[in-house]
Amino acid sequence: MNMMAKMKSPAGPAIAPISPRVELGAYEALWLEQGATFKTLADRFAADPDALPSDFVSAAAADAAATEVLEKLAARGVRQFGVRIHRAGDYPSRLRDARHPIELLYYQGEWELSELRAIAVVGSRKPSDDGIRRAHRLARELVERNFAVVSGLAQGIDITAHTSALKANGRTIAVIGTPIGSYYPAQHRAMQDRMAAEHLLISQVPVLRYDRQKVPQNKLFFPERNVTMSALTEATVIVEAGETSGTLTQARAALHQGRKLFILDSCFERDDITWPRRFAEQGAIRVRSTEEIWAALG
Amino acid sequence: MANEIRLTKIDATNIGEHSHLLLSDECYFLFEYTSHKNYTFSKTNSLISNLKKKPSTAHTPAYKYKRQAIRECGDALRATTNPDWLSAATLVPVPCSKAADHPDFDDRIVQICRLLSPIGDVRSIIRQTASMTAAHEAGSGERITIEELLAAYRVDETLAVPAPKSIGIVDDVLTSGTHFRAMSTVLANRFPGVPIVGLFIARRVFPEEERLSPFGPIEF
Numbered sequence: 001m002n003m004m005a006k007m008k009s010p011a012g013p014a015i016a017p018i019s020p021r022v023e024l025g026a027y028e029a030l031w032l033e034q035g036a037t038f039k040t041l042a043d044r045f046a047a048d049p050d051a052l053p054s055d056f057v058s059a060a061a062a063d064a065a066a067t068e069v070l071e072k073l074a075a076r077g078v079r080q081f082g083v084r085i086h087r088a089g090d091y092p093s094r095l096r097d098a099r100h101p102i103e104l105l106y107y108q109g110e111w112e113l114s115e116l117r118a119i120a121v122v123g124s125r126k127p128s129d130d131g132i133r134r135a136h137r138l139a140r141e142l143v144e145r146n147f148a149v150v151s152g153l154a155q156g157i158d159i160t161a162h163t164s165a166l167k168a169n170g171r172t173i174a175v176i177g178t179p180i181g182s183y184y185p186a187q188h189r190a191m192q193d194r195m196a197a198e199h200l201l202i203s204q205v206p207v208l209r210y211d212r213q214k215v216p217q218n219k220l221f222f223p224e225r226n227v228t229m230s231a232l233t234e235a236t237v238i239v240e241a242g243e244t245s246g247t248l249t250q251a252r253a254a255l256h257q258g259r260k261l262f263i264l265d266s267c268f269e270r271d272d273i274t275w276p277r278r279f280a281e282q283g284a285i286r287v288r289s290t291e292e293i294w295a296a297l298g
Numbered sequence: 299m300a301n302e303i304r305l306t307k308i309d310a311t312n313i314g315e316h317s318h319l320l321l322s323d324e325c326y327f328l329f330e331y332t333s334h335k336n337y338t339f340s341k342t343n344s345l346i347s348n349l350k351k352k353p354s355t356a357h358t359p360a361y362k363y364k365r366q367a368i369r370e371c372g373d374a375l376r377a378t379t380n381p382d383w384l385s386a387a388t389l390v391p392v393p394c395s396k397a398a399d400h401p402d403f404d405d406r407i408v409q410i411c412r413l414l415s416p417i418g419d420v421r422s423i424i425r426q427t428a429s430m431t432a433a434h435e436a437g438s439g440e441r442i443t444i445e446e447l448l449a450a451y452r453v454d455e456t457l458a459v460p461a462p463k464s465i466g467i468v469d470d471v472l473t474s475g476t477h478f479r480a481m482s483t484v485l486a487n488r489f490p491g492v493p494i495v496g497l498f499i500a501r502r503v504f505p506e507e508e509r510l511s512p513f514g515p516i517e518f
Binding site: 011012013014015016017018019020021022024066070080082083085087088089090091110111112115116 | 302307342384466
């Protein structure tokens with residue numbers, strides 16, 4: 001605890017206490033600044049390691065942003081949500097392994113699920129039938145071994161992983177690329193609501209910034225959530241992905257964060273993509289059977 | 299568990315789960331846990347369940363986990379509480395729901411207070427005159443009310459002097475806020491104008507399914 005943090009609460013009972021409302025508003029206000037990205041924000045916090053979002057914005061700006069967020073979420077039917085804030089209890093310290101660690105995230109559902117051993121199952125939005133079968137089987141076997149199945153609620157492999165985990169009566173966590181209370185793709189709305197109600201839904205996407213910018217800019221939030229998904233989990237399994245897939249962001253993040261990266265053997269047998277061999281050279285594990293995954297996970 | 303973390307304040311975003319608290323109440327907590335879920339893997343659930351092991355089981359080997367949990371909670375609160383405030387404050391533990399002659403009378407909160415403030419002022423100013431069902435043992439619908447607690451709480455006048463300059467009410471879990479409100483009311487009446495705050499290890503949150511859900515089960 002630095003002197004600045006102590007000076008913030010010279011007489012109060014708590015050392016530099018955290019008000020979720022203030023920090024939520026400050027995080028949102030920071031994101032409204034021109035040019036804000038996960039990188040620029042992470043750089044500011046890296047330069048001032050004891051800082052909270054509220055150290056960088058005025059109390060009035062944080063308050064205005066918090067009020068607007070709470071109104072918007074309520075209007076969108078988000079009746080219950082929580083935030084996890086760096087330095088407050090229950091913030092997962094493994095998120096700090098990300099290159100640009102996030103200071104705050106929103107969640108809906110049961111936070112305790114984040115404490116389960118968790119494996120991400122990700123891949124193409126337009127997978128082959130075999131890819132869907134593989135994702136389904138993988139999710140089922142993960143559930144049988146008491147892992148939480150984590151994915152991004154996108155079309156294709158993601159939704160298959162979540163759905164198969166639910167069918168197997170397992171636990172599943174979605175890390176989404178939209179703010180809570182916003183849905184993409186729209187046809188996954190019921191599933192997102194179910195995840196929020198019965199499992200765990202996580203979003204690092206700022207509500208106000210997302211609302212104020214256009215679709216092309218907001219698309220950048222999708223690969224960014226893959227970095228957080230990797231940091232939250234013990235390992236990532238890529239079922240199937242094209243050469244330019246957003247999934248590859250997660251592959252790079254997993255290797256950078258020291259997480260295990262599993263690539264299904266079928267990816268190596270395709271001659272239209274080069275990434276499987278590239279990542280294998282960097283430490284990814286080529287798996288021919290799920291047994292190899294369990295053996296590597298220990 | 300509490301490495302480098304800070305206390306979180308109850309504010310407008312999280313007070314909804316503590317229906318008896320007022321927005322003017324100043325309450326802090328470290329962790330959260332979901333009620334009515336037996337997540338044995340959850341760190342906070344296991345901490346709290348160890349903490350609440352009944353004194354009548356003190357002869358069992360598992361009771362050592364209670365002692366560990368008490369130490370962990372005391373250390374975590376001490377690491378996050380302002381020493382200047384502590385040196386001038388009086389810590390008042392929420393009394394055990396069982397009277398002192400009951401086999402399950404539990405002074406865990408007193409022990410946590412002493413760890414939080416080893417040389418400070420820890421005073422059990424509020425006494426409970428009768429045993430009651432502990433909040434965590436009661437089924438829904440039989441929860442104790444503030445009025446029942448106000449009727450059961452007494453100021454122990456032998457401990458009321460000198461009057462505190464500042465009061466920290468300490469408890470392990472913040473549930474609806476009933477005990478904090480009742481304690482706060484009695485202490486404010488006895489010591490008018492003395493600032494009162496609440497310090498908790500954890501606050502409980504509700505699982506979503508306990509709220510009214512607009513959608514039924516989804517078939518795939």
